[in-house]
Amino acid sequence: MSAILDVTDLRKSYAGVHALDGVSFAVEAGSVTGLIGPNGSGKSTAIDCISGFQKRDGGRIVLAGKDISGQAAHHIARAGLMRTFQTVRIYERLNLRDNLAIAAQQFDAATWVDELLRTRRYRQAVEKAETRALELVELIGLKRYWEAETGILSYGQKKLVALAAALMPHPKIVVLDEPVAGVNPSRIREIEVALAELNRAGETFLIVEHNVEFITNLCHRVIVLDQGRKLAEGTAQEIHTDARVLEAYLGMTPEMAEAEMRGAA
Amino acid sequence: MTVDAVYLLQLTLNGIALGLIYALIAVGLSLIFGVMEIINFAHGELLMLGAYAMTFALPVMGLLYWPSLAVAIITIMLVGLVIYEVLLTRLKPDEFERAILITLGLSIIIIHVMQYLFTATPRMVDTQYGFEGIEIGSIRLTFTRIIGAGAALAAFGGLYLVLRYTQFGRAMRAIAQNREAALMVGIRPRVVARNAVVLAAGLCGLAGAAISPIQLVTPYMGQFLIFKAFALVIIGGLGNIPGAIVAALGLGLIESWIGGFFEIVWQEGAVFVIMIAVLFLRPDGLFKRGGMRVG
Numbered sequence: 112m113s114a115i116l117d118v119t120d121l122r123k124s125y126a127g128v129h130a131l132d133g134v135s136f137a138v139e140a141g142s143v144t145g146l147i148g149p150n151g152s153g154k155s156t157a158i159d160c161i162s163g164f165q166k167r168d169g170g171r172i173v174l175a176g177k178d179i180s181g182q183a184a185h186h187i188a189r190a191g192l193m194r195t196f197q198t199v200r201i202y203e204r205l206n207l208r209d210n211l212a213i214a215a216q217q218f219d220a221a222t223w224v225d226e227l228l229r230t231r232r233y234r235q236a237v238e239k240a241e242t243r244a245l246e247l248v249e250l251i252g253l254k255r256y257w258e259a260e261t262g263i264l265s266y267g268q269k270k271l272v273a274l275a276a277a278l279m280p281h282p283k284i285v286v287l288d289e290p291v292a293g294v295n296p297s298r299i300r301e302i303e304v305a306l307a308e309l310n311r312a313g314e315t316f317l318i319v320e321h322n323v324e325f326i327t328n329l330c331h332r333v334i335v336l337d338q339g340r341k342l343a344e345g346t347a348q349e350i351h352t353d354a355r356v357l358e359a360y361l362g363m364t365p366e367m368a369e370a371e372m373r374g375a376a
Numbered sequence: 377m378t379v380d381a382v383y384l385l386q387l388t389l390n391g392i393a394l395g396l397i398y399a400l401i402a403v404g405l406s407l408i409f410g411v412m413e414i415i416n417f418a419h420g421e422l423l424m425l426g427a428y429a430m431t432f433a434l435p436v437m438g439l440l441y442w443p444s445l446a447v448a449i450i451t452i453m454l455v456g457l458v459i460y461e462v463l464l465t466r467l468k469p470d471e472f473e474r475a476i477l478i479t480l481g482l483s484i485i486i487i488h489v490m491q492y493l494f495t496a497t498p499r500m501v502d503t504q505y506g507f508e509g510i511e512i513g514s515i516r517l518t519f520t521r522i523i524g525a526g527a528a529l530a531a532f533g534g535l536y537l538v539l540r541y542t543q544f545g546r547a548m549r550a551i552a553q554n555r556e557a558a559l560m561v562g563i564r565p566r567v568v569a570r571n572a573v574v575l576a577a578g579l580c581g582l583a584g585a586a587i588s589p590i591q592l593v594t595p596y597m598g599q600f601l602i603f604k605a606f607a608l609v610i611i612g613g614l615g616n617i618p619g620a621i622v623a624a625l626g627l628g629l630i631e632s633w634i635g636g637f638f639e640i641v642w643q644e645g646a647v648f649v650i651m652i653a654v655l656f657l658r659p660d661g662l663f664k665r666g667g668m669r670v671g
Contacts, residue, residue, distance in 0.1 A: 188562030
């Protein structure tokens with residue numbers, strides 16, 4: 112396996128506070144990697160900087176061998192890094208079909224002239240996008256809402272729409288910002304299953320999340336941030352028994368953590 | 377006072393024609409606002425340039441209406457493209473005040489350049505249709521008015537289809553609804569903004585060209601329209617395209633009726649009285665939850 116995303120010495124400060132103080136990590140192609148840490152540890156800032164949503168102060172971000180450091184968000188999206196947001200950002204007055212079509216870079220093959228004249232190139236682009244969209248909608252179990260405005264969906268369903276949109280153009284990596292925060296517990300398991308299935312199909316994920324059970328079940332590797340630095344990195348098992356992590360993040364003793372692990376498994 | 381039914385009908389038809397012209401301008405403003413979050417105060421001047429383009433195209437085209445209309449629309453779309461590429465592309469989404477000053481300045485410059493080049497003397501425009509028209513009973517409608525109204529309706533239909541069913545339109549609606557989400561999936565903001573400005577300019581060019589055989593063409597003809605159109609966009613709910621169309625038609629009718637029965641001064645003030653009332657009663661405009669907004 113090789114690194115699809117390589118972050119080196121990422122730095123960002125706000126008004127003198129080092130939100131990110133030289134963070135480096137890599138995400139392997141085909142893996143699910145968790146990025147965890149207490150509030151204010153810099154994990155959200157890290158993915159904001161990686162996705163071009165915020166300007167970083169320093170550091171290098173390489174996506175599939177291509178340097179994307181400092182590029183605008185839409186360039187990064189087109190380079191193959193898609194993301195979702197902690198608070199759902201979808202188009203609530205558009206139907207599900209259009210929500211996904213907007214994310215479909217498949218349309219790039221056709222110019223507006225093709226679109227106007229409905230050329231073969233355009234029809235092929237539409238077909239490709241629709242096929243992908245239907246496949247994803249099937250997977251997230253929202254097929255019956257295909258023509259419905261997404262504003263009517265529940266919060267958890269909206270999160271799934273955002274996930275499907277991020278997957279539309281067959282990205283190299285999808286960054287998920289707290290995919291299950293605020294989601295009804297009964298739905299969390301559904302999201303987990305969907306992500307595991309997508310990962311088996313070859314998708315790579317980088318996930319920021321507070322839900323320990325969710326991270327433990329899904330992630331091959333976990334990176335722990337604390338106060339803008341990388342505190343630890345390893346498998347979920349290793350992280351759970353790392354004394355520094357327990358102290359900084361979980362605020363637990365190793366015995367408490369073990370009990371939690373048993374509960375999760 | 378007895379109201380003559382024929383007179384009232386004539387006023388109503390005139391009002392609809394006027395309202396459609398207002399709607400073309402207001403929709404363009406709304407479209408640009410939706411995508412770029414700026415108000416283009418030079419929008420009235422695009423209409424004026426459209427009318428001038430028609431005055432120059434008609435003699436060249438042997439007074440043929442349709443080719444001249446096409447030339448005027450394409451010319452104004454190009455003007456829109458230049459305005460976007462030279463000025464608007466440098467604005468960031470949060471620079472609302474800068475956008476106001478830049479477009480307002482541009483509007484004044486365009487007016488004076490046109491006055492310098494072509495004098496302030498009003499121009500009359502003649503087309504192949506002259507003053508021909510149809511008569512229904514004692515109501516008379518000139519072809520130029522009918523065609524103008526028809527072209528406006530066709531333009532709205534076309535705009536609806538573009539926004540609803542094309543990727544190009546979907547991208548505009550996406551940016552208008554949730555800018556960040558749209559950028560995060562790779563929508564190119566400049567391309568979308570440019571498309572919106574060119575499209576809005578085209579609608580404005582159509583309005584100017586359609587109005588030119590009906591009204592006198594002067595460098596100042598767009599100046600007051602922009603404030604009315606701005607008021608309409610607010611009344612209809614910022615960024616709400618159907619809202620703007622309904623408000624524009626309503627205003628056309630109200631102005632026409634007021635003009636038919638009262639002193640002309642009341643006609644010009646009506647829209648602003650309504651705007652202020654709406655802003656106090658419904659701060660988000662009359663049609664807050666419009667069916668289809670830009671976004």
